[in-house]
Amino acid sequence: MHHPVTIIGGGLAGSEAALQLAARGIAVELWEQRPAVMTAAHTTDGLAELVCSNSLKSTDPARAAGLLKEELTQLGCRLLPLAFAHQVPGGAALCVDRERFSRAVTELIAAEPLITLRRAEFTGLPELVAEPGRIVILASGPLTSGALWAQVVKLVGDGGSYFYDATAPIISVQGIDRSVVFAQSRYEKGGGNDYLNCPFTPEEYLAFREALVSAEQIPLAAGDDYKLFEGCLPIEELARRGVDTMRFGPLKPKGLTDPRTGRWPYAAVQLRWEDALERALSLVGFQTRLRFGEQDRVFRLIPGLAGAHFTRHGRMHRNSYLDAPRVMAPTLALKAHPRVLVAGQLTGLEGYMAAVATGLWAGINAALLARGGAPQVPPEQSCLGAMFAFMANPAHSAYAPTAFSFGMCTWLPGHVRRDRKLRMIREGATGAWAEMRASLAAAGSSIVGEL
Ligand SMILES: Cc1cc2nc3c(=O)[nH]c(=O)nc-3n(C[C@H](O)[C@H](O)[C@H](O)COP(=O)(O)OP(=O)(O)OC[C@H]3O[C@@H](n4cnc5c(N)ncnc54)[C@H](O)[C@@H]3O)c2cc1C
Structure with missing residues (x-):
């Protein structure tokens, strides 16, 4: 009689891993601390809650985020179909109604007889790891509870790190001045009118930047360094870095034609729908550390948002992650504890889809281990293969969270034209998917849908 596989954390990674295991007939004990113990970013008790943006990024297979989605579909991903089922307008990006998506994941897990959901903070890692034969998936995310994080750091021998990351505000649709704010996707991509845009004149932009850089911020915890994730900087930090930095980042006006002038504005803030009923919108790229009162004051200077x-x-x-190049293998197992797999943001692979991807592969590998097999490393020409090779590359001396990009495809020859490169990436991935399918079937762990 096997122990059930223990999964710690019912976020994107833990939920996907649990569903992958259950689909292979393996019992799972899934621990989720909410609602008894909340994190600083989650606001509900739902599984797979998206804590900030509701965007799962591009679906265009010529982009890294889009190809990764195609690969996950090929690999029988369980969460992606739910995301598509609860899609809201988002141009070329897959944006979801976060509440409906999370509810759908929670219901799917509740309906799965092989998954037992334990609603409590898990703090028994040393005991669990010491049990012979026990398989663990650590998927407690960047906001892992303090007690568990201390156990993880001890287990990996001080291979833990952190950085600071922020969430963006959400506003209700009432109070937006529609005589100023106009509906349009950049270059009319996707739904054409999927975003609302707040256009700035040069004077409005400069006044807004001035207010932003001088606004009061919430102080950090005592003794912490302010290490930021460069891929997702707070808006006030972008403003501080240069007069035009925001205009070349989240406030870029390109491809947005203000109907009042017939021209692109000087800068523009984009608002993206949060829910299918179109009641709330998030300010795209506006993750922030400003005090709440300062957010009310400064963000109401955005044209059209005074009310x-x-x-x-x-x-x-504060986000925790592992120093993966030192402590993890490209199977997602800990080098020192091969029956402990890590999934989600703790791997340092950044973003919602990377969390789902690592959850999927950790689930597949835990199933192989449970059946007495060996965990697999995805082929290097697959998206997962490129990501895990990057993650476990011992040459990284200062590992920092990184989102999947084609730059991770190190098997590509240098100096090839972009169109040829994209063709090679696609051909490489397609071949890798067939290879993965065959190799998993040979190991007795076929892709979900082919089981
Ligand atoms: C503030 C913030 C904003 C982010 N914004 C974005 C964004 O906009 N876009 C994007 O792509 N990515 C974003 N990320 C990064 C990342 O993609 C998300 O954090 C993602 O949810 C990670 O998935 P996960 O499954 O690893 O962790 P989570 O989704 O956080 O799930 C982990 C779960 O484990 C639970 N847990 C923690 N400790 C314990 C314990 N001891 N016992 C039991 N349960 C426990 C938590 O309650 C949580 O439900 C953000 C991260 C943070 C922290």
Whole structure:
């Protein structure tokens, strides 16, 4: 009689891993601390809650985020179909109604007889790891509870790190001045009118930047360094870095034609729908550490938002992750504890889809281990193969959270033209998917849908 596989954390990674295992007939004990113990960013008790943006990024297979989605579909991903089922307008990006998506995941897990959901903070890692034969998936995310994080750091021998990351505010649709704010996707991509845009004149932009850089921020915990994730900087940090930095980042006006002038504005803030009923919108790229009162004051200087009502303010959080190149293998197992797999943001692979991807592969490998087999490393020409090779590359001396990009495909020859490169990436991935399918079937762990 096997122990059930223990999964710690019912976020994107833990939920996907649990469903992968259950689909292979393996019992799972899934631990989720909410609602008894909340994190600083989650606001509900739902599984797979998206804590900040509701965007799962591009679906275009010529982009890294899109190809990764195609690969996950090929690999029988369980969460992606739910995301598509609860899609809201988002141009070329897959954006979801976060509440409906999370509810759908929670219901799917509740309906799965092989998954036992334990609603409590898990703090028994040393005992579990000491049990012979026990398989563990650590998927407690960037906001892992303090007690568990201390146990993880001890287990990996001080291979833990952190950085600061923030969430963006959400406003209700009432209070937006539609005589100023106009509906349009950049270059009319996707739904054409999927975003609302707040256009700035040069004077408005400069006044807004001035208010932003001088606004008061929430202080950090005592003794912490302010290490930021460069891929997702707070808006006030972008403003501080240069007069035009925001205009070349989240406030870029390109491809947005203001109907009042017939021209692109000087800068523009984009608002993206949060829910299918179109009641709330998030400010795209506006993750922030400003005090709540300062957010009300400064963000109401954005043209068209003078009467905005904030239903959620942005917040800054300390995010934990492992020094993966030192402590992890490209199977997602800990080098020192091969029956402990790590999934989600703790791997340092950044973003919602990377969390789902690592959850999927950790589930597949835990199933192989449970059946007495060996965990697999995805082929290097697959998206997962490129990501895990990057993650476990011992040459990284200062590992920092990184989202999947084609730059991780190190098997590509240098100096090839972009169109040829994209063709090679696609051909490489397609071949890798067939290879993965065959190799998993040979190991007795076929892709979900082919089981
Ligand atoms: C503030 C913030 C904003 C982010 N914004 C974005 C974004 O906009 N876009 C994006 O792509 N990515 C974003 N990320 C990064 C990352 O993609 C998400 O954090 C993602 O949810 C990670 O998935 P996960 O499954 O690893 O962790 P989570 O989704 O956080 O799930 C982990 C779960 O484990 C639970 N848990 C923690 N400790 C314990 C314990 N001891 N016992 C039991 N349960 C426990 C938590 O309650 C949580 O439900 C953000 C991260 C943070 C922290």
